[in-house]
Amino acid sequence: MSATAQNAETATGAGEQELTDGFNLIIDALKLNSLDTIYGVPGIPITDFGRMAQAAGIRVISFRHEQNAGYAASIAGFLTKKPGICLTVSAPGFLNGLTALAHATTNCFPMILISGSSEREIVDLQQGDYEEMDQLAIAKPLCKAAYRVLHAQDIGIGIARAIRSAVSGRPGGVYLDLPAKLFGQVMNAEAGRKSLVKVIDPAPAQIPAPDAVKRALDVLKSAKKPLIILGKGAAYAQADDAIRSFVEKSGVPFLPMSMGKGLLPDTHPLCAGAARSTVLKDSDVVMLIGARLNWLLSHGKGKTWGDAPKKFIQIDIEPREMDSNIEIVAPVVGDIGSCVQALLDGMDTKWPVPPADWTGAVAKKRDENIAKMAPRLMNNNSPMDYHGALGVLRTVIKERPDAILVNEGANTLDLARGIIDIYQPRKRIDVGTWGVMGIGMGYAIAAAIETGKPVLAVEGDSAFGFSGMEIETICRYKLPVCIVIFNNDGIYRGTDVNKAGDDPATTVFVKGSRYDRMMEAFGGVGVNATSPDELRRAVNAAMDSGKPTLINAVIDPAAGSESGRIGNLNPQSALKKK
Ligand code: OXT
Numbered sequence: 396m397s398a399t400a401q402n403a404e405t406a407t408g409a410g411e412q413e414l415t416d417g418f419n420l421i422i423d424a425l426k427l428n429s430l431d432t433i434y435g436v437p438g439i440p441i442t443d444f445g446r447m448a449q450a451a452g453i454r455v456i457s458f459r460h461e462q463n464a465g466y467a468a469s470i471a472g473f474l475t476k477k478p479g480i481c482l483t484v485s486a487p488g489f490l491n492g493l494t495a496l497a498h499a500t501t502n503c504f505p506m507i508l509i510s511g512s513s514e515r516e517i518v519d520l521q522q523g524d525y526e527e528m529d530q531l532a533i534a535k536p537l538c539k540a541a542y543r544v545l546h547a548q549d550i551g552i553g554i555a556r557a558i559r560s561a562v563s564g565r566p567g568g569v570y571l572d573l574p575a576k577l578f579g580q581v582m583n584a585e586a587g588r589k590s591l592v593k594v595i596d597p598a599p600a601q602i603p604a605p606d607a608v609k610r611a612l613d614v615l616k617s618a619k620k621p622l623i624i625l626g627k628g629a630a631y632a633q634a635d636d637a638i639r640s641f642v643e644k645s646g647v648p649f650l651p652m653s654m655g656k657g658l659l660p661d662t663h664p665l666c667a668g669a670a671r672s673t674v675l676k677d678s679d680v681v682m683l684i685g686a687r688l689n690w691l692l693s694h695g696k697g698k699t700w701g702d703a704p705k706k707f708i709q710i711d712i713e714p715r716e717m718d719s720n721i722e723i724v725a726p727v728v729g730d731i732g733s734c735v736q737a738l739l740d741g742m743d744t745k746w747p748v749p750p751a752d753w754t755g756a757v758a759k760k761r762d763e764n765i766a767k768m769a770p771r772l773m774n775n776n777s778p779m780d781y782h783g784a785l786g787v788l789r790t791v792i793k794e795r796p797d798a799i800l801v802n803e804g805a806n807t808l809d810l811a812r813g814i815i816d817i818y819q820p821r822k823r824i825d826v827g828t829w830g831v832m833g834i835g836m837g838y839a840i841a842a843a844i845e846t847g848k849p850v851l852a853v854e855g856d857s858a859f860g861f862s863g864m865e866i867e868t869i870c871r872y873k874l875p876v877c878i879v880i881f882n883n884d885g886i887y888r889g890t891d892v893n894k895a896g897d898d899p900a901t902t903v904f905v906k907g908s909r910y911d912r913m914m915e916a917f918g919g920v921g922v923n924a925t926s927p928d929e930l931r932r933a934v935n936a937a938m939d940s941g942k943p944t945l946i947n948a949v950i951d952p953a954a955g956s957e958s959g960r961i962g963n964l965n966p967q968s969a970l971k972k973k
């Protein structure tokens with residue numbers, strides 16, 4: 396039964412017209428568009444809305460902080476290609492959700508932040524309403540689109556616009572402002588039903604121009620040392636079979652970006668993940684599929700890319716992405732599914748495999764790097780180092796390739812990215828384009844809710860702190876999430892000393908903290924693991940049982956390096972006192 400019909404039973408008396416209101420119309424509009432999960436934090440003016448949505452069959456996941464609910468919504472968008480919905484109260488709740496909305500936009504994830512707000516008349520005259528703030532104006536520069544609905548009859552259109560804006564073209568974050576008064580506005584139920592919009596074909600296929608496809612194939616065919624880079628846009632596109640066929644048919648080595656891992660398994664013979672520096676430097680033609688030439692790819696220039704001339708082919712839905720950093724000789728604008736299919740269709744049966752000296756050199760470098768790493772992953776040191784602990788987790792994922800890996804931290808992130816092989820698409824989710832700390836628990840919750848698969852969250856102790864309170868949410872909803880905290884007593888390392896006074900150094904935490912005990916406070920399983928063997932036993936038990944578990948993995952405080960693998964980005968003062 397629709398929420399409107401349910402409500403109508405109470406609103407209709409003999410001879411009265413059937414009525415609906417803002418609450419019910421929003422719920423009906425979401426359901427009509429199969430938006431069946433909301434991540435949020437209740438409070439004025441949306442408390443009753445959350446209750447009513449839950450009663451109407453929408454899954455409403457209540458968090459402890461809006462930022463985490465927002466990150467959950469953002470990754471739900473990435474995993475499902477439907478906009479993730481985050482619901483917040485006005486001003487402070489809205490602002491807490493805004494970081495995640497900006498994050499979704501930056502990462503090209505579809506998300507809608509729906510926030511209650513104060514009354515326009517009072518806000519615009521700045522008369523000091525409860526939680527007064529001009530939220531629409533603040534959200535606008537941080538998202539793809541922002542809308543406000545003032546009248547109940549516009550709710551259907553408002554939500555339709557928000558959905559279409561979030562998922563069409565380059566996906567992103569959308570803000571929807573719903574002033575408190577809107578929720579209670581009453582209107583005729585039949586007119587209300589008619590005002591709702593089911594969005595038809597919200598993300599229409601964008602077919603690439605045949606000329607552009609031919610140009611791209613010609614450039615690729617001419618290459619002596621070709622490389623394909625698969626980014627998180629390729630993972631988002633859910634064109635998994637076409638992408639795999641294209642890579643295999645072309646015979647070109649591929650380099651997955653962090654969240655592009657698993658589109659083809661990291662163990663695939665064409666995977667060049669373990670020969671990253673070599674392929675970036677030595678390749679002559681690079682085809683980017685759903686990856687931007689931003690800082691993560693050194694903007695396509697500089698010593699990372701070597702001195703030899705290089706040609707770039709780029710496949711992206713956003714035309715303005717082309718030439719953003721350097722010249723793209725073969726831009727292919729369209730959705731990745733359509734583009735890759737067109738490329739496949741355009742490859743004749745006699746497509747030449749790349750020269751064997753190139754593919755052989757890539758494979759040799761990759762195998763050398765993997766062999767060099769292998770013994771380090773097998774150590775059983777206590778306290779653990781990153782390699783010993785990650786060697787264990789690598790096996791856990793190998794044995795459970797459908798589990799989702801959430802990963803944040805600095806060393807914990809950078810080393811896990813290289814060491815833990817991923818075997819299926821969209822199974823690794825992490826800090827993304829901003830390298831942001833705090834996505835951990837929100838991502839873990841949404842991954843479990845949206846996919847029903849077990850989740851392994853590998854967290855630096857600092858990273859975990861940004862969203863740690865949500866372990867209560869994980870226990871409350873009984874989610875199959877196993878959190879492993881790489882506890883090295885601090886940010887990057889736990890060894891810094893403040894020589895100027897009694898305060899601790901800026902990068903260190905309480906030594907020997909027992910994060911596992913936090914989990915026990917909420918009825919979850921907490922384990923303190925001091926060796927790889929203990930870690931293996933604890934993670935396997937958690938993944939097998941599906942019980943919410945937090946493992947405090949004790950890591951040598953001296954094991955990490957400043958900022959992990961991006962220490963080069965830290966500015967240094969020439970005047971700093973030693
Ligand atoms: O080819 P070469 O020889 O170069 O070798 C490469 C690969 O070929 C090889 N490789 C392999 N070898 C063998 N086997 C296998 N399987 C294999 N796979 C790969 O390994 C090397 C490296 O490969 P990789 O990683 O692919 O290559 P590289 O060169 O590193 O790639 C470059 C990048 C840029 C693409 C990559 O480094 C990358 O993706 N980096 C992302 C980095 C990032 O986003 N970091 C997070 C931000 S750091 C910092 O900002 C932090 N803060 C500040 C802060 C943030 N971020 N947010 C907020 C809201 N507030 C504050 C904080 C607070 S981090 C942080 C907390 C840190 O402390 P924690 O306690 O949480 O964590 P710990 O550090 O553990 O203590």
Ligand code: ADP
Nearest residue numbers: 565626627628632652685686687711712730731
């Ligand atoms: P990574 O960080 O993995 O390198 P980026 O976030 O930089 O990936 O790039 C993702 C790119 O994918 C963006 O430029 C975005 O426009 C593009 N994109 C996202 N979805 C699609 C799609 N369905 N079709 C084509 N391009 C897409």
Ligand code: MG
Nearest residue numbers: 855856885887
């Ligand atoms: Mg740490």
